[in-house]
Amino acid sequence: MRASVIQIAVNEDESVEARRRRVAASVREQAGADLVVLPELWTTGAFAYEEFGREAEPLEGPTYEAMAKAASDAGVWLHAGSIPERDPDGPLYNTSLVFSPSGDLAAAYRKIHRFGFDKGEAVLMGAGAELVTVRLPETTLGLSTCYDLRFPELYRGLVDAGAETLVVSAGWPERRRSHWTLLAQARAVENQAFVVACGTAGTHAGVPQAGHSIVVDPWGEVLARAGAGEEVLAVEFDPGKAAATREQFPALKDRMLGLQPPRRP
Ligand SMILES: NC(=O)CCC(=O)C(=O)O
Numbered sequence: 001m002r003a004s005v006i007q008i009a010v011n012e013d014e015s016v017e018a019r020r021r022r023v024a025a026s027v028r029e030q031a032g033a034d035l036v037v038l039p040e041l042w043t044t045g046a047f048a049y050e051e052f053g054r055e056a057e058p059l060e061g062p063t064y065e066a067m068a069k070a071a072s073d074a075g076v077w078l079h080a081g082s083i084p085e086r087d088p089d090g091p092l093y094n095t096s097l098v099f100s101p102s103g104d105l106a107a108a109y110r111k112i113h114r115f116g117f118d119k120g121e122a123v124l125m126g127a128g129a130e131l132v133t134v135r136l137p138e139t140t141l142g143l144s145t146c147y148d149l150r151f152p153e154l155y156r157g158l159v160d161a162g163a164e165t166l167v168v169s170a171g172w173p174e175r176r177r178s179h180w181t182l183l184a185q186a187r188a189v190e191n192q193a194f195v196v197a198c199g200t201a202g203t204h205a206g207v208p209q210a211g212h213s214i215v216v217d218p219w220g221e222v223l224a225r226a227g228a229g230e231e232v233l234a235v236e237f238d239p240g241k242a243a244a245t246r247e248q249f250p251a252l253k254d255r256m257l258g259l260q261p262p263r264r265p
Pocket residue numbers: 040046114115145146147148150170171172173176179
């Protein structure tokens with residue numbers, strides 16, 4: 001299976017429309033790949049909180065249109081990263097879109113864990129409530145977004161739903177780059193799954209981005225790693241390795257569910 005991870009630079013000197021055109025062109029250049037992955041909130045930047053409301057789109061808005069067309073032009077499965085979605089009946093959501101090679105929407109995932117504690121995304125956006133998997137011919141994707149990476153139970157839920165390739169679409173800051181790499185490898189090892197983690201480059205809202213998108217195999221080996229700048233990370237892997245690893249080293253079968261909390265003295 002061939003995957004292209006497009007690590008986009010999100011800088012404020014480029015308009016959203018210009019970036020949308022540039023990203024669509026980059027997706028088209030990936031014809032021949034099976035899966036293309038984009039980062040979180042690449043229209044605005046994940047930390048450009050003031051832009052969320054201004055640039056929010058309905059689900060089937062301009063980014064949806066451009067990415068659906070790019071997916072069908074290239075004939076690839078496209079995880080188009082996430083958009084600030086304006087739900088007509090509710091709040092904003094940080095919503096990832098996945099398109100099939102014919103340009104049809106295969107899945108939409110509303111980010112479950114919002115970043116910012118008592119500000120930023122955590123107060124500006126609503127929380128998703130549903131795990132999302134997508135069946136591709138070669139593997140089943142489990143979807144997640146950025147801060148979700150810190151919550152292992154989400155990935156266990158995705159594994160229980162059949163995921164063998166965990167996609168993380170992110171706008172992770174440089175300041176916590178070591179966490180990004182460590183957690184991507186941890187999620188791969190503990191879930192015996194591929195992790196395809198795509199971040200942003202550049203600086204927006206004064207927050208330098210980590211870049212360093214990474215693809216990890218179910219044994220925790222790093223198959224490919226990007227640098228700090230804009231880059232397309234192309235990687236080929238055998239998706240069957242997830243099932244093989246789970247069979248040869250069946251640690252997932254030893255999970256002890258429903259543990260009791262410690263008894264109070
Ligand atoms: N956009 C995000 O979710 C940022 C997450 C982050 O900075 C962190 O977990 O650290």
